[in-house]
Amino acid sequence: MDITSLIIAFVKISVVLGGIMTAAAYFVLLERRVAAWVQDRRGPNRVGLPLTKIRLFGLGQPLADGAKMILKEEYTPAHVDRRLFVLAPIIIMSAALAVYAAIPFGSSLPPIPQLGINEPINLVIAPQLDVGMIYVFALSSIAVYGVILGGWASNNKYSFLGGLRSSAQMIAYELPLGLGLLGVILATGSLRLDAIVGQQADSVWFALAQPLGFVVFVVAAFAEAGRLPFDLPECEQELIGGYHTEYSGMKLVLFLTAEFIHMITASFLIVILFLGGWHFPGITGGSETEITWLLAALRIGVLLAKVFCVIFFFMLVRWSWPRFRFDQLMTLAWKIMLPLGVVNLISVAFITEFQHPSYFGGRFADASPTTTLIVCAAGWVVAIVSWIVVASLSPLVTDNRPRLDLDVYGVDSQLEP
């Protein structure tokens, strides 16, 4: 590794880290504004440039929030396990940020011969990472340790319940998440995120080809990010914040920021795996197109715009649907999402197999419009049929009252009839 590529890597790391942290701060503001708009309020729109009267639609709010949180007293209760208590926010934050080593934030930049860079620069910190997807998922699973450790170390009933719920929920939703992902990997034949995007640029977005996998992945991604309607680990009404009840000051900021970064990561993954990444039909070219500065900028813009839209959807969903009950959450994971994921995987396996040149005389081996259309149609038929079947077999249980036909639930049976 020569000095130039080292410098490039450092530049990319600082751009990504700075960008993600700033984006997280501003997405907190956006979240508050969207929440206010949905509730017919205006939201924080007063704080602008410091020491002036310029308001800038409240864009100074993240700065003010940050200053406030840093100046807050950082209180550690006497009853906590001190080492784990400090460790938990560090783990969750570093795991959340380390994921971005493998997540591309554009396709690539053209070479700059004036600076001695003779090859295109890949816009990902660890370029050509062959186990990109495995790395991302391994790290996002480690983030659960932060939540569980935080809940455990806090030595508090609410935090502990939050941590327990979180572990159960994360384990339950890892499976559908992985199954949704496997369909994409099977259709691409690669674990590299840039290869997955290139495949979509050359044929069709996976959200259209595998709608079932898309739905399963999005639902599981919501659950993994701990967003409503799956925010049981930290629901304010029952658990007063769950695993971060005992945290304050900078440690709390680390937890909250890590949660937002999880959401941004989930949005990046949804966009890259299913919504075509940097590809937009007609303006960004295919995977083999020669890269120019304009094209590079367009691709970055398209990718970030898509991520922004998905995050906006995340925020809208938060106010659209009520939180699930815990048994409903588990039913959804094990009885609905898991079978749907398996069905999606099998159907993708079949479709991919029949695209092999040895079937039908290789008629469906290329990425012609007819093939793409047939693949999409098959995906949609499988999605609709399996959704109907699963929905009729295991409906969401809403009635949790004692059952009339069982006498064991008679609680005050010693009372006079």
Added chain:
Amino acid sequence: MKANDKRIDWVEEPKLGLAGRMYLPLILGGLTTTSKHLVSPKVTVSYPDQEPEIGNPLIYRGVHRLNKDEQGRVKCVACFLCATACPAHCIDIIGVESPWPDREKYPESFVIDELRCIFCGMCEEACPVDAIELTSLYNLTGRSREEMIFDKEKLLSVYDATKDKEPMKSTQLGGTV
């Protein structure tokens, strides 16, 4: 009590149709509601930039004022009914012999502690001559406790400041002039 007790009126939930089991009405309904509210007009009043609308000034209970009669004299006759009615004991009156022939007493000093006042409006109801009234001035602020103790001159000046916008309530509410 058992679950099959006769006294329990057991209501069964309505069965979901196929669409309901597929979560479709829930998903669409939720998203439609939030999207509608996202763009609907906001109810927030941006206060310092925008004055809130006072519903009915006749029944609004803001800062007090002491009314004057046609000759510019204070209407109050120092009967102490308002001070007696006041649940917060924030009205302090010193009544002396009146210099005018049409009444026996008048207030030499009339002090309301606006910080103790709970703005219940009982003084206004108690007053037999409609001298004390609550205006619709809602943004009462001060920099010290002393500033918030309103004496007779200040209460009369509130009347001068608000008489054009809010004429005496008693006539509009069917009382004496």
